[in-house]
Amino acid sequence: MARKFISGNDAVAEGVRLARPHVISAYPITPQTIVVERLSDFCEDGSLKAIYMHVESEHSALAAAMGVSSVGARAFTATSSQGLLYMAENLPYASGARMPIVMMNANRALATPWNIYGDQMDSMFLLNAGWIQVYVEDAQEALDMMIQSYKIAEDPRVMTPFMVNLDGFVLTHTYEVVDVPEQELVDAYLPPLKLAENMMSLEAPKSLCITAGNNFNMEFKIKQNEEMNASTAIIAEVDASFAEVFGRKYHGLLEAIACDDAEVILITTGSVAGTSRMIIEEYRNKGHKVGLIKLRYLRPFPTEALAKVLKDAKAVGVVDKNISFGYEGTIFTNVNSAILQSGLTPKVHNFICGLGGRDVTKENIREMFDALLSSAAGDSCEKIHYMNVRCAL
Amino acid sequence: MARKFISGNDAVAEGVRLARPHVISAYPITPQTIVVERLSDFCEDGSLKAIYMHVESEHSALAAAMGVSSVGARAFTATSSQGLLYMAENLPYASGARMPIVMMNANRALATPWNIYGDQMDSMFLLNAGWIQVYVEDAQEALDMMIQSYKIAEDPRVMTPFMVNLDGFVLTHTYEVVDVPEQELVDAYLPPLKLAENMMSLEAPKSLCITAGNNFNMEFKIKQNEEMNASTAIIAEVDASFAEVFGRKYHGLLEAIACDDAEVILITTGSVAGTSRMIIEEYRNKGHKVGLIKLRYLRPFPTEALAKVLKDAKAVGVVDKNISFGYEGTIFTNVNSAILQSGLTPKVHNFICGLGGRDVTKENIREMFDALLSSAAGDSCEKIHYMNVRCAL
Amino acid sequence: MNKPKMKSFTEPKTVTDYPLGATCPSDHITSINAGWRTYRPVIDQEKCVLCMRCFLVCPDGVIDKSSDRLEIDYDFCKGCGVCAYECKPKAIKMVKEAEFNG
Amino acid sequence: MNKPKMKSFTEPKTVTDYPLGATCPSDHITSINAGWRTYRPVIDQEKCVLCMRCFLVCPDGVIDKSSDRLEIDYDFCKGCGVCAYECKPKAIKMVKEAEFNG
Amino acid sequence: MIEVRWHGRGGQGSFTVARLLGLAASVYGGKYAQAFPSFGPERRGAPVLGFTRIDDVKIGDRSELDGCDYVVVLDETLWGNDVLSGLKDDSIVIINTKDETKYKSETSHCIIAIDATQLALDYLGIPITNTAMLGALVGASKIVDPAHCIDAIRASMAPKIAQKNVDLFNHVYGEVNSCE
Amino acid sequence: MIEVRWHGRGGQGSFTVARLLGLAASVYGGKYAQAFPSFGPERRGAPVLGFTRIDDVKIGDRSELDGCDYVVVLDETLWGNDVLSGLKDDSIVIINTKDETKYKSETSHCIIAIDATQLALDYLGIPITNTAMLGALVGASKIVDPAHCIDAIRASMAPKIAQKNVDLFNHVYGEVNSCE
Amino acid sequence: MMPKITAKNLTNDELFYGHKACGGCGESLAVRLAMKILGERTFASLPAGCMSAVSFIYPNMAFKTNAIITPFASTGAVAAGVAAGLKALGIENTYSVGFAGDGGTADIGLQALSGAIDRGDQIIYFCNDNEAYMNTGIQKSGLTPYGTRTTTSPAGENLPGSVTTKKNMFEIVAAHDIAYAATASVGYLEDYMMKVEKAKSVKGTSYIHILAPCPTGWGTPSEITISLAKEAVDCGLWYLAEYENGEFKLNKDPKAFTPVADYVKKQGRFKHLTETDIEHLETQRDKKWLKMRRDWNK
Amino acid sequence: MMPKITAKNLTNDELFYGHKACGGCGESLAVRLAMKILGERTFASLPAGCMSAVSFIYPNMAFKTNAIITPFASTGAVAAGVAAGLKALGIENTYSVGFAGDGGTADIGLQALSGAIDRGDQIIYFCNDNEAYMNTGIQKSGLTPYGTRTTTSPAGENLPGSVTTKKNMFEIVAAHDIAYAATASVGYLEDYMMKVEKAKSVKGTSYIHILAPCPTGWGTPSEITISLAKEAVDCGLWYLAEYENGEFKLNKDPKAFTPVADYVKKQGRFKHLTETDIEHLETQRDKKWLKMRRDWNK
Numbered sequence A, B: 001m002a003r004k005f006i007s008g009n010d011a012v013a014e015g016v017r018l019a020r021p022h023v024i025s026a027y028p029i030t031p032q033t034i035v036v037e038r039l040s041d042f043c044e045d046g047s048l049k050a051i052y053m054h055v056e057s058e059h060s061a062l063a064a065a066m067g068v069s070s071v072g073a074r075a076f077t078a079t080s081s082q083g084l085l086y087m088a089e090n091l092p093y094a095s096g097a098r099m100p101i102v103m104m105n106a107n108r109a110l111a112t113p114w115n116i117y118g119d120q121m122d123s124m125f126l127l128n129a130g131w132i133q134v135y136v137e138d139a140q141e142a143l144d145m146m147i148q149s150y151k152i153a154e155d156p157r158v159m160t161p162f163m164v165n166l167d168g169f170v171l172t173h174t175y176e177v178v179d180v181p182e183q184e185l186v187d188a189y190l191p192p193l194k195l196a197e198n199m200m201s202l203e204a205p206k207s208l209c210i211t212a213g214n215n216f217n218m219e220f221k222i223k224q225n226e227e228m229n230a231s232t233a234i235i236a237e238v239d240a241s242f243a244e245v246f247g248r249k250y251h252g253l254l255e256a257i258a259c260d261d262a263e264v265i266l267i268t269t270g271s272v273a274g275t276s277r278m279i280i281e282e283y284r285n286k287g288h289k290v291g292l293i294k295l296r297y298l299r300p301f302p303t304e305a306l307a308k309v310l311k312d313a314k315a316v317g318v319v320d321k322n323i324s325f326g327y328e329g330t331i332f333t334n335v336n337s338a339i340l341q342s343g344l345t346p347k348v349h350n351f352i353c354g355l356g357g358r359d360v361t362k363e364n365i366r367e368m369f370d371a372l373l374s375s376a377a378g379d380s381c382e383k384i385h386y387m388n389v390r391c392a393l
Numbered sequence C, D: 001m002n003k004p005k006m007k008s009f010t011e012p013k014t015v016t017d018y019p020l021g022a023t024c025p026s027d028h029i030t031s032i033n034a035g036w037r038t039y040r041p042v043i044d045q046e047k048c049v050l051c052m053r054c055f056l057v058c059p060d061g062v063i064d065k066s067s068d069r070l071e072i073d074y075d076f077c078k079g080c081g082v083c084a085y086e087c088k089p090k091a092i093k094m095v096k097e098a099e100f101n102g
Numbered sequence E, F: 001m002i003e004v005r006w007h008g009r010g011g012q013g014s015f016t017v018a019r020l021l022g023l024a025a026s027v028y029g030g031k032y033a034q035a036f037p038s039f040g041p042e043r044r045g046a047p048v049l050g051f052t053r054i055d056d057v058k059i060g061d062r063s064e065l066d067g068c069d070y071v072v073v074l075d076e077t078l079w080g081n082d083v084l085s086g087l088k089d090d091s092i093v094i095i096n097t098k099d100e101t102k103y104k105s106e107t108s109h110c111i112i113a114i115d116a117t118q119l120a121l122d123y124l125g126i127p128i129t130n131t132a133m134l135g136a137l138v139g140a141s142k143i144v145d146p147a148h149c150i151d152a153i154r155a156s157m158a159p160k161i162a163q164k165n166v167d168l169f170n171h172v173y174g175e176v177n178s179c180e
Numbered sequence G, H: 001m002m003p004k005i006t007a008k009n010l011t012n013d014e015l016f017y018g019h020k021a022c023g024g025c026g027e028s029l030a031v032r033l034a035m036k037i038l039g040e041r042t043f044a045s046l047p048a049g050c051m052s053a054v055s056f057i058y059p060n061m062a063f064k065t066n067a068i069i070t071p072f073a074s075t076g077a078v079a080a081g082v083a084a085g086l087k088a089l090g091i092e093n094t095y096s097v098g099f100a101g102d103g104g105t106a107d108i109g110l111q112a113l114s115g116a117i118d119r120g121d122q123i124i125y126f127c128n129d130n131e132a133y134m135n136t137g138i139q140k141s142g143l144t145p146y147g148t149r150t151t152t153s154p155a156g157e158n159l160p161g162s163v164t165t166k167k168n169m170f171e172i173v174a175a176h177d178i179a180y181a182a183t184a185s186v187g188y189l190e191d192y193m194m195k196v197e198k199a200k201s202v203k204g205t206s207y208i209h210i211l212a213p214c215p216t217g218w219g220t221p222s223e224i225t226i227s228l229a230k231e232a233v234d235c236g237l238w239y240l241a242e243y244e245n246g247e248f249k250l251n252k253d254p255k256a257f258t259p260v261a262d263y264v265k266k267q268g269r270f271k272h273l274t275e276t277d278i279e280h281l282e283t284q285r286d287k288k289w290l291k292m293r294r295d296w297n298k
């Protein structure tokens, strides 16, 4: 194991190198670029024996990865924002075909206005794509998830493409200490991809990405949904086996922090979870019964896990670095549905923040907890809070 | 006024002709094609004075429409399914720029598997795009909404692109009686587009689709969200003024049918609303307190209107012609969030049907009402029901 | 014979039994192109000089040359008439299908 | 002068006051490219033969030829040195910016 | 509500006639109607279906036909299970054939037979049988006024071709009997 | 937690040094660190910032610095409000200049001045001042062990260049005083 | 020299069988013959279009070899990915092949094709050119000739059908300095098969552009597909050529052309063309041949 | 003949001012001069890339005329839409112009450009070629020359930098039989300005491909931008040509080339090249010129 002081993007590249994909096809876009730059270095210096394809667009980046995956080779791609949307057509394409492609997405705002900084509008846009979506909190988790992601995606019970999301700049461009595991350990943990029913081979020629008319189509989709929902178990399983081998665990679908007796709970994803950890300590020290959820997976959505943690909360806040225009934050909508179905009736609040790279300050997190506490105490307050706005509405 | 026996696609084309766009840019895809075929006929025969651009892809179809709209001309495009996803990048682009483009989308399943029939996975994919989304029930509504859509989209308070969705085949290819209004009436109702602040002109040169860094970006997005939410009022206003001129009204954001004393309510969109109307009558005749909502707009989402109608319901069912893999039907998720925030606690059920063009039968609708009635009566039953599946799970 | 073996298709009994992904084995024809034809190509073996042009030009590949006389796979022949049109010695006749139905 | 008039920018007071769409008037420079330079181009008007090459080649267009001698808009000159490098009579010198700061 | 199913092959105009019937019933007959095709990835030559629904009130139903009152078969080679599926007891089958005996022996439903191909060749010079079969359906069922059918034909075709089709329609309409 | 802000221009290596400090503190010093840049659409020549955070425990905080303990200015032409913003009372400002008088007159904060450009020219032959400024920061603050800085420099550069930078670092480190 | 492939020595094995294309479909013949020459170790990538629509209808699969439908825009990229995947896995002696329509090549798939050529990916790309978007019902594509009536380029009082000319795909591909490119026609099948055979041993990307009449879209009787495709070449509206080692070559340079009018009048899509329109087509043809003869006959 | 535009008679008005490009940026000079010649009634469409990134930073807008940033892939389509909108509104005597980078033209924007040319849209399209994706930090594009070190085509023990050659964009565009196309260089500015002036009166689509050095990405001192761009032409690695009325023309046909080594050694991106690599570049160059001279000098 080597300790390195590297950025989130570097950590992704290190993780990918350890996972030994056969082909990398990607197109540059800020703030993802460093990942593919490092990977092209690794391909050049031979430390990664992979073919690097300089594709001419993101649509082709994922299309090429599909070609790679269709013959049973391991594929990696990475993108962000406009690039993710430019390849949008191919995401449900790959998931319907159940191709275990791994993609790193550097979360970034969507034009227009143009903006290269981090928010999560891009990946929230793709929630319906049939891809597993995980959001990581730091560079270490980013590296580790490159390994876990292939392990989960290629599990015969899952066979589903996997998107690993890093908050743009705040994670992708921040350097921190990362432990890089030994190649041998990873090799033992993540054996080469085994040829599956949905892959082409000379021995048993296959037709892929076929047509299923109105007579058969619905059953294909139901199967996909049922198996994706069932992947929650494999996600937990892999996180546990990973912990055994590498000594780090991430608590599967979500991590609950100080939630046991919490009266108010804040739900966060990605880097905001990190900042919130500090504040939760501060508030607990002051005697407030506050809890924090780090929601790691948005698909499959952890309905049950969430219900369990939230069951005694009086007020629940959801942090969204995105808006579904004409409604509310997307995570808020998703969480609310799970809450309603669980029969819980906490007060719910949506904290919209960090759009276009706007700083999410420690003070903002305090404001959120304060709002939740006063809501739990019975005060009525706004459902939707925009945080850190530079002027009045 | 002329009565015609035409298809939903024909009706769209007639409506577009009446709305007099300056430029049509579109790319063929089943089941949208007939719309653009008719429009190219109209451009040829001179009954529509518009430029028809044979673009080389959907991404360019919407990009060209953005160019058209950016100088203050009226733009129309149409697409479906793969085409809608291929232009995905440009949807938030146009909405961020607040361009009042109108698009017809023929709802169709997404590959893979390939399938040309109707479900709503395509437009549900784009809910976060910042476009107004309406779903119509029949050819007449399709025609009428082409006129209303420009009226709403171009309202200075709204200035937002508009997507009109028709269920593929079931609406696009079904012929029925449609009243085609007089051009003069439409001209009076829908005057030419007025140059707005976000359009280029020689008199006041503009820079469009600019960059707003982390210092200013968030405010742009909040403005967009607030004004999109506020467009609910204009939608209702336009529906009312339309009714005055043309004698037909659609009840704005949603239509509530027999909901006043309903104990169970089924929420539908598009063509399923039509079939359900028959069944609701049948069940009411049998004395069941059943109600029906035809949800017309998904963005802006009619949170308040919905809460008002649902307030006394004991069980609510949501019909989804889509799945967000790894979770549930997308409309279900959206409706549930609104219900939770309204403080209501009905039992909620999701009926997933019609995927890949699977028939939604009258019997299916009866099964839905039966499930809701038994749920309201206290029986526990599944949250998610797949309807009309040809084999066991 | 150049015709692939027909596969029997048993519909999956459960959703779980459906293929993984949008997949199907290749070389998997489960039903014939029944009744697409209005006319049926009939080879006059006497006239045929075995030039193999019809074999070459048939878009559906239904003319088999593995034996010493050509055979047409009528399960998949669409009756397009290309073979007859292209046969120089006019050894193929397009005959109204109905006459065979009777 | 070829330099556009600087616009004063008052930040919108409310979200509603923000532009409609991702829009801004063109010809809208609100702040100078302050302090990008390490070196400053200085024209020796004696040596200058008014060939206008520097005017032509300046990527930033900061050399103005509207009067009878060239003027450089130092608010936007980036000190790239292209003008000096391309001036045949060597009429432009690149002078360390610090010397002007003092 | 009256529901009609049309069986033909891609290229034979079976959906066009489904549409003509709906047009006749609605725009000219003052009723409500729906007409829609079946679609598949198969090409010209493959079997296709057309559907017409007619009712006195607006038709909200968007589901497929689950039964039908009339089945019209433009091409007798399509005879088989598909044609006979979903019939009610009193449904009527109208088929384009020279010889009805085979079909009568295979079903108990009322069969109306007409040699539409020959008549189409006589009247139009080409074997496009859809207006002939419309004549047979309307003659046997009286579900719409024949004058409205003629209006529909005239509105949908160039005048010269329309006239020939009207003549053909009239001929068949006059000749066909309703089910005994 | 110690927070350091670096001011420079695109191309001057101000983020590289932010990173070197983090590397020294963490991988070599056994503490935890974060280093991150500010980014903007402006190009080479435009002002940029770098940040370093150092702590004894894992740093979860992902928000921007809201105050900082040390400000290091690689290019004195950047002097101004941006440099002085967000300082605590006891924050220290380290600036690359020949002449500190101007700066001392404009702030009450402790100013450490060093002619890093001249020293860089002497040691490296080019005016890249970032390792010199690292030496100044560490010399004045002792926030990390200088040996760890040297390790970090050696790990990040080709040996020949590294040695020169180490010499430069050592020179400055030895010369700088802490704030009185 | 390669042994000539003829009807007689062509394998009897069919690798593309039972598809649901229209009777007399030119494209399906082009695919069928290519597959016979490429053989069982072929991996075929087909974008949306008639050929994929008629060949992968669950549970009926017409390809005997490995095959995949690609997104409409992605033939070049998926085929390149397949080639890269096979290479990385060490699976040798295979062909990664794309079969796209004219729309899927010259319009929405152009970029992915260009990218593959630029990278020199080891693929053989076929453009099956029936001069319109047929799968969606005969809309104008970038390869639809001037004067063609399609459903989006109607012919009427104001327009003569398509007003743009056919994109020069072959020249565009050649301008990439591709390893091998050729035009072909289902009217000249031995020439076509020779070109497919040639492509098999090319190092880098190959491109074969084959004119393949579509009875449905062209408004022609199904039996004349082959002879019409031959006539397209004989009347000079299409041409047989190759680009190899950086040089163009005309494979067939007719002394005299058969009349364009004869070719055109057989087809419903051109029925509306006037004498003047036809003369216009001839002028265009002559201009093109003048240049081809001057520049390509070295 | 058009009056020649020179430094002296060129307008003093600046329509592109205050942008945040690097000092000495070749692209920004190309845009600046084009705008001066095109004038105030220009509508500029710029995709993602350095030029848009540095010119539309709210609230600082560097264009004086109407201007719009387009999606990266959409320069051709947005500019065509602007042209169509203006035409439909009857707003005359305007220019709809696209300014895209090499990546935005030859890679992700190729298809939209091709579509516009195919339709004959009334736009002028500029490809500002700095031979890499600069805005994202110097990645290899389809127009990056052989042997270039970029962040995605590293030079090291196993690779000499980019292993593919520069896509022949000019020829690809010409193969579309575009109304007017030209190459240019910021090292030959009068030639460039003449070409821009020419494009103004073309009916249909024009394309101008200008080589524009990027000090940051090329690893060169900012002051040599112009002379380096001149040297690129003088050493024969770039060329000045036009395509008009269906014919190519070489505008400059040097008797002798200056040494490629001199050009290359000035640049950080080529620092690693060996003698053999440079010879390889020269061989490639000679092959290209042989063909250009043979085929274009009619």
Ligand SMILES: Cc1ncc(C[n+]2csc(CCOP(=O)(O)OP(=O)(O)O)c2C)c(N)n1
Binding pocket: B027, B028, B029, B030, B058, B082, B083, B086, G027, G048, G049, G050, G051, G071, G072, G073, G100, G101, G102, G103, G104, G105, G128, G130, G132, G133, G134, G135, G136, G141
């Ligand atoms: C992104 C996208 N846009 C549009 C379509 C619809 N579509 C499918 S096939 C097709 C036409 C294919 O035309 P061509 O490539 O010429 O092949 P052909 O059908 O003529 O063989 C179209 C427009 C699609 N599948 N995907």
Ligand SMILES: Cc1ncc(C[n+]2csc(CCOP(=O)(O)OP(=O)(O)O)c2C)c(N)n1
Binding pocket: A027, A028, A029, A030, A058, A082, A083, A086, H027, H048, H049, H050, H051, H071, H072, H073, H100, H101, H102, H103, H104, H105, H128, H130, H132, H133, H134, H135, H136, H141
């Ligand atoms: C769809 C999409 N993919 C990627 C990007 C990221 N991106 C923005 S500019 C750029 C590079 C531009 O390169 P080029 O076109 O050569 O212009 P230059 O910056 O060199 O002037 C890239 C990759 C984007 N904005 N959109």
Ligand code: SF4
Binding pocket: C043, C047, C048, C049, C050, C051, C052, C053, C054, C055, C070, C083, C086, C087, C088, C089, C090, C091, C092
């Ligand atoms: S083309 Fe005619 S002669 Fe030749 S093999 Fe076929 S049937 Fe025989």
Ligand code: SF4
Binding pocket: C041, C057, C058, C059, C060, C061, C062, C063, C072, C076, C077, C078, C079, C080, C081, C082, C083, C084, G023, G024
């Ligand atoms: S009729 Fe057509 S399908 Fe049948 S054998 Fe002849 S060519 Fe083949």
Ligand code: SF4
Binding pocket: D043, D047, D048, D049, D050, D051, D052, D053, D054, D055, D070, D083, D086, D087, D088, D089, D090, D091, D092
């Ligand atoms: S280039 Fe030199 S001589 Fe010419 S105008 Fe400029 S300063 Fe004067």
Ligand code: SF4
Binding pocket: D041, D057, D058, D059, D060, D061, D062, D063, D072, D076, D077, D078, D079, D080, D081, D082, D083, D084, H023, H024
């Ligand atoms: S130094 Fe550069 S920016 Fe300044 S005037 Fe000279 S050329 Fe223009």
Ligand code: SF4
Binding pocket: E043, E044, G020, G021, G022, G023, G024, G025, G026, G027, G028, G050, G051, G054, G130, G134, G135, G213, G214, G215, G216, G217
């Ligand atoms: S429509 Fe044309 S291309 Fe498509 S299958 Fe039929 S004949 Fe072939």
Ligand code: SF4
Binding pocket: F043, F044, H020, H021, H022, H023, H024, H025, H026, H027, H028, H050, H051, H054, H130, H134, H135, H213, H214, H215, H216, H217
């Ligand atoms: S990076 Fe290059 S192209 Fe971009 S602004 Fe700087 S010099 Fe110009």
Ligand SMILES: [Mg+2]
Binding pocket: G101, G102, G103, G128, G129, G130, G131, G132, G133, G134
């Ligand atoms: Mg085609």
Ligand SMILES: [Mg+2]
Binding pocket: H101, H102, H103, H128, H129, H130, H131, H132, H133, H134
């Ligand atoms: Mg570039």
